[in-house]
Amino acid sequence: EIVMTQSPATLSVSPGERATLSCRASQSFGSTLAWYQQKAGQGPRLLIHGTSTRATGTPARFSGSGSGTEFTLTISSLQSEDFAVYYCQQYDNWPWTFGQGTKVEIK
């Protein structure tokens, strides 16, 4: 099983600032990594798939990068609607696994 570890657990950012979220895998795999956003009381929303491809409707301020075991989600200029919990997920190997999440909160 591939273990996904996200850091930091909580990120305090001011609106308009840049946020960088990290996701590390316990073993290397291809580009089969996704990022999801989840707000309180809602299901996850796909933001990024294939490490760097924005899903339909994902604003351009969200970008994904990385390879091997290190992946990053960058939000270039945080908007009020971006404060949420973010999860990475690998879909390269079964069982699919998620990171434990990074909460992006208002500083």
Place this chain on the structure above:
Amino acid sequence: EVQLVESGGGLVQPGRSLRLSCAASGFTFDDYAMHWVRQAPGKGLEWVSSISWNSGTIKYADSVKGRFTISRDNAKNSLYLQMNSLRDEDTAFYYCGKDSGHSLIASTHPDYWGQGTLVTVSS
């Protein structure tokens, strides 16, 4: 617009059974693989099970293998999760998800999730 609406959650005693349903609309249901993930209150996401478009390929997490059964009825645009021998640790919100493809291959991924239904296992 893709819509996934889960139902069937509730309070159930340990050892009992529950069947979750997911009603899908806004896309051609039998063209896509489907998934269940869960989330214990205040915790992260855990993949539970996946099924290909024609039910030919099915996957389960080890934590539910032998107790849960995923199925689908393409004529009814519905996905199901039969949960038997429920345990306290199965308490969670259960989310239904649509895949980007029809087979469970590495290049496809979930692209939409529902709002979830809460299952509480407690005596």
